[in-house]
Every structure is written in structure tokens, then in C-alpha cells.
Amino acid sequence: MCVWFPRWPLQRLRAERPGPEPEPEQAAAEPPFVIFAEGRRGFQVTVCSSEAELWGIHPGMPLGEVRSLLPVRSTAAQRSSQRNRQKNRVDKPLLRPVLKRADPVADRLRLQELAHWCHQYTPLAGLEEGATPESIWLDISGSESLFGGERGLAERLQLEFARQRIQIRVAIADSWGAAWGISHFGEAEIALVPAGQQAAWLGPLPVAALRISETVRESLQKLDVVTIAELQRLPRTSLPSRFGKELLSRLDQALGGAAELLQAERLVEPLLTEWPFEEPVTDRQTLDHVCEVLLERLLVILEERRVGLQELVCHWLGSTTEPTRLRLLQPTTQKRHLLELLRLQNERRLFHTGVHGVRMEAVEIGLPSIRQRTLFADEADDPQPQALAELVDRLSVRLSPQRVLRLQLTADPQPEFVCQAVPWLAQQKPLELEGIPSLSRLRCRPSRLFSTPQPLVVQAFSRDGLPRQVNHSSVVRVGGPERIETGWWRGPDTKRDYYRLDLANGVSLWVFVDRDSRCWFLHGLFT
Amino acid sequence: MQENELLAEASPNPTQRAETLHALRQICRGTSIRGASSRGISSPFTTQTESRGRLSTGLPALDALLPERGIEPGWLVEWLAPVEGCGVSVLALQGVRPALARQPVWAVVDGMGEFHPAAALGWGISIEMLLWLRPASVADTAWTVEQCLRCPAVGVTWIQADRLPERVLQRWKIAAEAGGGIGVLFRPATAARQASWADLRWLVQPRPTLAHVEGKRIRVELLSCRGRCHEGGAVELDVCDATGDVRLVSSLATATSPRRAAGA
Numbered sequence: 001m002c003v004w005f006p007r008w009p010l011q012r013l014r015a016e017r018p019g020p021e022p023e024p025e026q027a028a029a030e031p032p033f034v035i036f037a038e039g040r041r042g043f044q045v046t047v048c049s050s051e052a053e054l055w056g057i058h059p060g061m062p063l064g065e066v067r068s069l070l071p072v073r074s075t076a077a078q079r080s081s082q083r084n085r086q087k088n089r090v091d092k093p094l095l096r097p098v099l100k101r102a103d104p105v106a107d108r109l110r111l112q113e114l115a116h117w118c119h120q121y122t123p124l125a126g127l128e129e130g131a132t133p134e135s136i137w138l139d140i141s142g143s144e145s146l147f148g149g150e151r152g153l154a155e156r157l158q159l160e161f162a163r164q165r166i167q168i169r170v171a172i173a174d175s176w177g178a179a180w181g182i183s184h185f186g187e188a189e190i191a192l193v194p195a196g197q198q199a200a201w202l203g204p205l206p207v208a209a210l211r212i213s214e215t216v217r218e219s220l221q222k223l224d225v226v227t228i229a230e231l232q233r234l235p236r237t238s239l240p241s242r243f244g245k246e247l248l249s250r251l252d253q254a255l256g257g258a259a260e261l262l263q264a265e266r267l268v269e270p271l272l273t274e275w276p277f278e279e280p281v282t283d284r285q286t287l288d289h290v291c292e293v294l295l296e297r298l299l300v301i302l303e304e305r306r307v308g309l310q311e312l313v314c315h316w317l318g319s320t321t322e323p324t325r326l327r328l329l330q331p332t333t334q335k336r337h338l339l340e341l342l343r344l345q346n347e348r349r350l351f352h353t354g355v356h357g358v359r360m361e362a363v364e365i366g367l368p369s370i371r372q373r374t375l376f377a378d379e380a381d382d383p384q385p386q387a388l389a390e391l392v393d394r395l396s397v398r399l400s401p402q403r404v405l406r407l408q409l410t411a412d413p414q415p416e417f418v419c420q421a422v423p424w425l426a427q428q429k430p431l432e433l434e435g436i437p438s439l440s441r442l443r444c445r446p447s448r449l450f451s452t453p454q455p456l457v458v459q460a461f462s463r464d465g466l467p468r469q470v471n472h473s474s475v476v477r478v479g480g481p482e483r484i485e486t487g488w489w490r491g492p493d494t495k496r497d498y499y500r501l502d503l504a505n506g507v508s509l510w511v512f513v514d515r516d517s518r519c520w521f522l523h524g525l526f527t
Numbered sequence: 528m529q530e531n532e533l534l535a536e537a538s539p540n541p542t543q544r545a546e547t548l549h550a551l552r553q554i555c556r557g558t559s560i561r562g563a564s565s566r567g568i569s570s571p572f573t574t575q576t577e578s579r580g581r582l583s584t585g586l587p588a589l590d591a592l593l594p595e596r597g598i599e600p601g602w603l604v605e606w607l608a609p610v611e612g613c614g615v616s617v618l619a620l621q622g623v624r625p626a627l628a629r630q631p632v633w634a635v636v637d638g639m640g641e642f643h644p645a646a647a648l649g650w651g652i653s654i655e656m657l658l659w660l661r662p663a664s665v666a667d668t669a670w671t672v673e674q675c676l677r678c679p680a681v682g683v684t685w686i687q688a689d690r691l692p693e694r695v696l697q698r699w700k701i702a703a704e705a706g707g708g709i710g711v712l713f714r715p716a717t718a719a720r721q722a723s724w725a726d727l728r729w730l731v732q733p734r735p736t737l738a739h740v741e742g743k744r745i746r747v748e749l750l751s752c753r754g755r756c757h758e759g760g761a762v763e764l765d766v767c768d769a770t771g772d773v774r775l776v777s778s779l780a781t782a783t784s785p786r787r788a789a790g791a
Contacts (some may be wrong), residue, residue, distance in 0.1 A: 349695055444649070444768050445643060447617075447642070448643060527616045
């Protein structure tokens, strides 16, 4: 069985909104939603509601174009929106669409929750493959009779999801591929394909029902192959050479001729240990000791599974104190290191109210890094990667992850944005050296750069309008200008002429003149 | 007789005892773990630091001023400058690359958040293993520096340290010896009058900029160095950012005496 959630990101947002189910009239008054994500050419619409389509918005449209359709300031946009309304013959006033950024992680997580919820109908349920899944598959062989047959099960599912304010389309077929195609492109909301009939049902559907890539679809379209029936008329042996292996494989999977590996969602046993107290406790030593005991127990479980701890949460039950969270750079099973981190974080924690119990939970686990040793290598040989990981963990716990950073250079010409700081605990991106200036230009950058340029008091100017005296010291040499004009997409344009000023007292300043206001600013020091 | 022998074995002679006590005092003061090891007192840090060779400052002219033509892992190096913006960091950057070849991480402790890595990259230092730390308080700064110095993966710990209690510097010195990295401290020139736990102290004086000379001229004076009696020693260097050169200023030949010039 395939359960498809049309426009899933949109449905998830609407279903998660608090409050009772809206009445039909209220539902009509709901603002249209537009969800966008960053694509190859900037932000693009990924999903939009049917109300948003009345504005002329459609998936794939650049976000800038969407904004131009909305009545913001320009009368031209208003005219355009009016034109769209006239074209769509809508009499009632259109509500302004709400723009939301796509959150594929949240979408997937919610879909996983729904797959777990479906375990009440079948023990085998999972998500469709792909980066942005919108469907759940259910293996209902044998379990449909418990719910009044296939139709009974499908209707019950539809009803239950409707209660959660989620619309679905269901198809039941012999193969997952056929069920997916019929649920997405079939006419009925509930489609029950009799055994062995999927070829007949799939025939009139478009080739997109085979879950093929856009490129293959376009190639078929060029040959005027629109439906699956037309595709089946082509010589089978010529398909892989003309359209790649994917097409034939998908066709066979839909028709039930080829097996397909599906990954079921399984409920994971939570890894936690707990210590309840008979009476509320505030004594720090007691809590530290309990933490140590719980950590030992947790590590025993992890060692049995041969995994390491990546993220740990320690809940203080019955207390208002926030849970202690530890996020590590690398998965580890080292008790000494974990205890040190726990103590480091707990020593700054205040327990105003008594703690009724401690619950320690491994939120994320991973494979600990194991390095093969050489036969005669010393045990303490090359301890650097582990030492670094431990240092980063300690620093992140004490200073916070936002203060333990790695720097990445970007190709942005505006000096404030050349450097991008990311936490060490975040995943490392490979260093992109494309667009970064040459070494000689980089050497001419100051080693200390102010995040906000400071106004520069120039005491005297030369004839050509350059500073002659700054900070009560005469300017001996002026290097530059280096003209930087950029940032129009961030707001007002940045128009600056940068100079290096070498003062008589040996100090070198990196200054710029704003070309609009003609004001001078100090931006850095060659320390 | 046997008892006397045993007693003699158990209690070392007074000279040894005095030496041992002196070495222990040195350890307690945090000055010389290395000195203690030479006297036969084992230390947990001895093996790490002693097995390492000397590191270059990155500038042969400065290496020549040092007793063993380089600095030792586990040293604190102080750069004292009278004003900010006089180019001292360019000189210190030259020593970062040799140190990072041994231990790859460069920790920059920068509470202000104004460190700009472009210049470092320009001088050929990779920033892939740069650990940029932004502690919010003085106490956090002291703790952070100590942790970095103590870590064997960190090759260079880079600190702008304006005002520091003596005890903090002492702790940093012990931590640096334990970790085996180099601590590079930037302090105002006024700190030259104070006693320091640093193993090497450079005083930097910017020379007046000359309009016709490209780059910047800096005088570097050796204030003190572990293992060397105070003899002073100074060099003048020309630093050119555009070409990436740091050159020793060639000294002028001694003027010919008027008598010799007259052919006498």
C-alpha cells in the first residue's frame, strides 16, 4: 500500500498549527502558503498551496519573482496581481501569501512519526526513498482482514489522518512501484488494484508515475512517449541504451517483474539509565556520584553494542534546573573524558530545588574512531586527533559551542563577510578556495579587523583629498585605493575606497572612505 | 655497621639533598621542569619536552640572536610592542608555520572577535586547523589559554594579553611545558619592566616610515631568553607585505676615518 501526502511540507505546517480544526468557511479564509528552498539559481518555490496558485505562483518559480507578484509598494505588481485574479476569475479578495522556508528535516521526522503510528495497521511500514519523501509504504499482506479488507483499511486510514488534519491518497497494488504511481497519478483517492492488474492500471498513466528522473522524462517527451502504455510499446532491449538503466528497472519494479528493497522504520529502544531518589537531593557531591554511576551503566550498554556516545542529556527529574547537554566532536566511550565534561558543565549549574531523580539518555550514538596500530608503535604514539577532540569538547562545554569556532574564507568581496565562523562541533565543509584573492592581496589585509568600522577623525587632508594627519600623527605613505562595490543584495550598496595609511609613528591603518557620504572609517589594524 | 650503611643509602649526602630541594622548589614555582629533570627528578612532562628539537622563529636574523638558533617546544614567547598596528604580528606569524608542522592546530584566543585570518593565509599558513576561541571573560580567557597550551595537538596558542596576573602566566608556563606547543603572547611594551615567566621576550620598536622605502622597518630587540645571559642584541627588519619579504636591513659600512681618507 502507498499512502501519499500531497504537498506534504504544506500539510505538515497546517496540521501543526495549534487550535481546533477550522470550519470550511474559515479554511477558505486561510492565507495561501508558499514554501521555498535554496536551489541552483537562488531561492525557488518548492511547494505552494492552491490559493497561492491563484496569484500565479507555481513550484520552481524564483522567490524574487514571487515577491514581485505581491502587492508591496509598486503599482505594477498590483496590476500584475489584478491581472492574475482576472485571469483566474476570482471575485473575492485574495489574501497575501505567507512565505516560509522549507524544512526538509522536520518534514522527514514528522513523516517518520506517521510511519511509526502506522505500525498499528502493519508491522512493516517505511518512507519512500529520496531526499524529500512524501509517501509512506505499508506491507499489508495478511493484516487487511483485521480491518474489514483492503477498502476498509484504506478508508480507516483516510479517516484517521483526516482527524489529524492531513489529506492522503491511497493505492493498494501488488508492487510498491505500481501503488506509488497510481496513488500519485490515478484519479481515485482510494485505488484498489486487483491482483495481476497493475499493467492495465498503469498503462494510461504518464511516464512520471514510474518515479524516473527529470532528464529521462524529458528525453521520453521529446520522442512523444507520454504514457506508460506507449513506453511499453518500445522495444524493451533498446531502453537501457537509449534512456539508461533506471527506466527499465523502474518499469519492471512497477509491473512487479523486479524486486525492490524497501527499508522499514523501526522503533529504536531508547538508551537511558535512571536513578530515582527517595527524597529530593540538592547535594552536588551526591549528584556527581549518581552521574558517575549512571554513566558507567550507560557505557556498559554502549560497549555491548560497540558504539560510542556522541550526544548525552542528563535530566534532573522534579527540578526546574535545565537538563545538562553534552555534544561531542567524535563518538567516544571514554568514561574519564565524559565525566570531566559532565563535571565541567554541572559545576556552573545551580540546583535551587531538590532533584527527585537523575535520568541519563544517549541521544545520539556513533561508531568510535578506531585507528589501527603498527606492530611496534608506542601506545602514546600520535595522540593528536583524540587530544584535539577532547580539547574541543572541553572548550565547547565551558565556553559554549558558539565560541569555539573554525574560520572559513568565502569569496565575498566585502571584508566583513570574507570570513565565516562555524562551530567546530558543526560538520566541516571543505575549504573552497575558488574566488579567494591571491596570496599577495591577502597579505595586504590587516590582521585585526573591526566587526563594525569606526569613524576616523582626520585632522588634515592633502590636496587630493587624502588624509594627511590622523591620530595626531602625520601620514607618511598612502597605499591604494582598492575600490569595493558590492552587497546590493543585502540592502544599500557598499561603495568604499580602501587605503592603507602608514603613519610616521610606525602604525599602519586600514581605512576607507564611503563614496556616498565621503566619511572616513577605520576598519582594521596591521597589528 | 649494616644499619649505618642502610642509613647512608637512605639519606643522600647534603649536597645532593640541597640540589634536590632546589629542583623541587623550581618545579613548585613552575620555572624549570627541565632543570629538575637534569638533576634526576622525574616529571610527567619530561619525556614530552626533552625529546623535541629546536624550532625556528621563521626569521634567520632572529634565530641568530638565540643561543641555540631556535626556540624550544614548550616555550612562552612574548612580543612586546609600544603601539598596536606596528606590524609585530607579521613577525610572529613567521614562526607559526614551523611550529604547526609538528603539532597541526593553531589556537587563537581572541575575546574581542577581531582576528582576521586573511593575512595569515597570505603568509602561507593554513587555516584549516585554526581554532578560533572567543572567551567572554578574563577568567575564561585564562582557562582557555591554559587548556590550549596543555593540549599536545596544539602547536601554537596565540594570545593578546594586555593585563595579566603573574600567577596566570606561571600556570601558562607549566601548561606549555606539559603540552609542548608554543605560546605566543602579545603584550604592551610597558610590560617589559615587569618580571615575566616567558622563556623568550622580544621588544619591537617601529622605525619611522620612510616615504621612498617600500614596506615597513621594525627594530626587534631580544630582552631575555632562557639559557642565555643578558647580552641584548637587536636587529632591524624590513617587512614588505606586497612581496612577502622580511629582510634584514643591511648595515652601513664603517665610515672611513678622515685621516685615512686623506691618504695619511
